[in-house]
Amino acid sequence: MQWTQMYTPLGDHLLLSAIAALIPIIFFFWALAIKRMKGYTAGLATLGIALGVAVFIYGMPAEKALMSATQGAVYGILPIGWIIVTSVFLYKITVKTGQFDIIRSSVLSITDDRRLQALLIAFSFGAFLEGAAGFGAPVAISAALLVGLGFNPLYAAGICLIANTAPVAFGAIGIPITAVEGPTGIPAMDISKMVGRQLPFLSLFIPLYLIIIMSGFRKALEIWPAILVSGVSFAAVQYVSSNFLGPELPDVLSALASMAALAVFLKFWKPKTTFRFPAEQEAAASLEKQKSESEPTYSGGEIFKAWSPFLLLTLMISIWGIPSVKSALTGHYEGTAVWLKWLNAAGEKLTFAPGVPFLNNQILHADGTPIEAVYKLEVLGSAGTAILIAAVLSKFITALSWKKWGAVFGETLRELKFPLLTIASVVGFAYVTNSSGMSTTLGLTLAMTGAMFTFFSPVLGWLGVFITGSDTSANLLFGNLQKITALSVGMDPILSVAANSSGGVTGKMISPQSIAVACAAVGLAGKESELFRFTIKHSLFLLLLVCIITFLQHHFFAWMIP
Template sequence: MTWAQNFTPIGDSLLWSAVVALIPILYFFWALAVKRMKGYVAGITTLAVSLVVAVLAYKMPASMALMSASQGAVYGILPIGWIIVTSVFLYKLTVKTGQFDIIRNSVLSITEDRRLQALLVAFSFGAFLEGAAGFGAPVAISAALLVGLGFNPLYAAGLCLLANTAPVAFGAIGIPITAMEGPTGIPAMEISKMVGRQLPFISVFIPLYLIIIMAGFKRAFEVLPAILVSGVSFALTQYLSSNFIGPELPDILSALVSLFTLAIFLKFWKPKTIFRFQSEAEAQVAATTVVSHAKHTSGEIFKAWSPFLILTAFISIWGVPQIKAALTGHYEGTNGLLKAINSIGHNLTFMPEVPGLNNLILNGNGDPIPAVYKLEVLGAAGTAILLAAVVTKFIVNISWKEWVKTFAETCNELKFPILTIAAVVGFAYVTNSSGMSTTLGMLLAKTGSLFPFFSPVLGWLGVFITGSDTSANLLFGNLQKITATSVGMDPLLALAANSSGGVTGKMISPQSIAVACAAVGLAGKESDLFRFTVKHSLFLILIVCILTFLQSNVLSWMIP
């Protein structure tokens, strides 16, 4: 028995249907921002609310709604939850073996200033991880590093979520951009060019905004030269690579250029005063000062950083399209090694149909929607990180007993965050399969001549719901193209706006909040982090809306 999506179930009124579709989202905002519920409580209850709305208002069969939630929950565990577990596990290995003390000292040897540490770790290194792996790895790893350096956990998580705005559109080897080519028919290279003429304006601003949030205007301007070096080098490389190379490498190249340029600059320039958080106890400051004077050989520093260098190598390899295809059993080339890997990957990739759901929901065009549990065990980025942890075991000389014990401790610590992630991804899947998200998109598409202003809000909303710029682009890409054509807006600009607007929603996505809290040991404090990021998300989406409106009406020469 099939069921057809109805995007105007309330009296055939798009407005009232959208009001009802907003109920689960507004509930989630209320649960975290007002009631300050623990993350897993907010996630589970939001999922329950979305199920009620889907069944009662959208007339979705209850069995289909429940199976859609199960599909999302499975995806929340693998690959997303798997990335968090392995990332935190790798970090804990370096802490337990004392290697992180050397890592801390190596960063302090570049700068003891918290503002500059945030630029190096949260902005540049986090962007590199976003470009190579995506999903939750950038925030999880960079936030854990900042906490290890002495940052307040809430601040570390919030700053990393905010810094992650710049690279999200080109994350995971450009997948958010390349994914839009299929449903829209517009070449990925053209979309890449347009996004590369929007996002650099955000990228050059983020480092300054990051430091203002940390330390205020006065102390931000004290390190303005370093901020400019970090932001301008990143934004310029992002523009050049996205316009002349393609969507695959802007993040990786921009991050590396920004990281090395700033590190070299700090060898010759130092701020007049060293900034530390007021909340840092005197004893902590004294301990940090002692560590900063400790001397380590280049070999010791290399050994300490090697787990993260190996991590970088593995996730970069996992991101190469041909290797990714082999790891998931979809390689069709002739390379002997990749064919051997493909055989293993095929046996470790499971795509069972979701019972009672697969091809039983008909979309707005009357086409059946496939639904499978996507279990790519070998191809998951978390598996790459686990293999890095296996190699790390031999580098840091930890016994297998302690290695397994540490992994078990990590799993136990993250049980509630994983439950949170499973619940909120389940909520996203119910919202999409019931048609609620499409209803909201259709309402925004009715804004007529103001659509160029509201176009980025579709991407923002999509990423908030799904937690993924890729998913938001697939969800609303074609709607953006059709609506833009009907109101006289360049479709290419609308597609870019969807992706650029989406990056500003990443920091408040329930998945991102849960991931960040899990990484820094703040399970149950998701409401505090949400309250920290939501105002910045709204401010940044406003900037993208204004920029898109100007590019559509005044700065149209910027459109390729």
């Protein structure tokens, strides 16, 4: 039996309905920020509350609410959980085989300053992974690398989440931008141009902000030339590529430019003092002595071999991110290339999309449009599979036996059982929120801000990414609402839709699934509340900046709108 969504279930009172829709979100904030629950406990409890609101307030049939939760849980395991498992697995292979000691030494040969390491790995390398793969891979890999270098796990996870702000809108080969063209009818190139005239301001600021968080303002000033090189190179290429090439390559090109520029710069410039975290200061003197006396030297071949697992990862996820290859891997490619035809045949066999019982086309939008609901099981096309292939190839490079390779994989699964439960529950919560109409209720409420919508427009994107964990999903969820509201208040819809994407990037660092992914990657399972408390203030501050930028572009710098 079909069921039609109601966005004002409490009579015609939109505000009261919005308060009801906020109950699960407020609970989640309280559970993590105040009560400090373990992530899987908070996730499961939030999912239960969302189901209760959906059934008893929104009138959603219980079986549809439950099946919506299962749809989200399945998506949480594949592809998101699969990416985390394979990312952590690859990292553990390098640790178990001793290759990470060589990686650590090679990074230290460039710089042993924690501030500069964060710029290289969290900001630049993380942005490259975001552009190529998206989902949880950037934070999982870059945070694990920082922990291996000696960073405190909480700091490593938090810094990588904040650094991930700059590239999210153009992540996974520009999918957030290209996806929103469909529901809004606005050309993706126009949205790309507008986002490319907002985010570079953040991209220029984020490196400085990261270092201030790590070491304070005075210590940040000590390396201002490196911060400037990192931020300016990234922001400049991000602007040029988004405005003249399109939404597919800004992250990849910006990240490569930033990494190369900073690495070359550090060949000619060094900070006067080397920054380490407080816990490292006591051992700093003996560490320097030990380093000078017994630090082994490695050949270029040994360093290349040590980095090869991550070079293979970069190569594989870059190939997986090529649109034609991605389509073939998921069984949707139509073309003439023989090898792509072969991939397409393999993709068809390994891609399953069964309809969700009691849910597929059984929920109707308020306008009567049915909502498709399928279990999207794309095994071959998942970035996690690309990382697994890198792990298989790394087994041969590092001379790891199949027995030990399998043992490391089993160890990884055991370590990640609770993080996977957390991810499944919070993504299930997101799907229930969307299917029941709660997300739309909140969006409609924000749209009532009238003339001030020019300021609050990015908040919709922030809210959408917090709920869904994805800038793409937030754009699909609220993109058309942004356009309709903008036209009603005299705002250019290109600006409002772009603001949805730009505002969304600031919500990624507090999204429940992002928190779970980051904690899983650095071994902080059960301490999601600590990471949430670390990132929430930064998320709100950066959101405020995007709101101000959007407001100014509408009222004073309209010439910046394409």
